[in-house]
Amino acid sequence: MCGHHKSIKTDNYESSGAINVNESAIMGTLSAGGGYSHLSQIFSAINIPVMNFSTYRVYENKVMDNFEKVASEIMLNSAMEEKALAIQNGDVDKDGVPLLTVICDGSWGKRSYRTMYNSSSGTVS
16 A cells, blocks of 8 residues: 565575475475475365476476486595505505495385285395
8 A cells, every 4th residue: 555565585595505496395205205286285284285297397306416416426525535445444446446346225015005915026136
């Protein structure tokens, strides 16, 4: 009525270097194993308007790119640490290549959907 309009922001991510609220919401949803429909349901339950799906996809791609970048950096750092430990312990082949012990396993199972509990489970190593 007075002709004055004032915006109050709840975050100032541009100047602080922090991620914005949309990225934070998507990161939390993805970390919990959810997606857009889960985020929509949560926001609906707490009466917060949710972003549209195309906006979600833009932020999701950005978040996933960051996840991949960080995961790659962590794996590289871990590999370099293992390499240094192998060299330090003298675990190298005749050509001086560090020998790393790698242990991995895997398994699979079929969903039962409350019937036919005949999972073809197994492991590999």
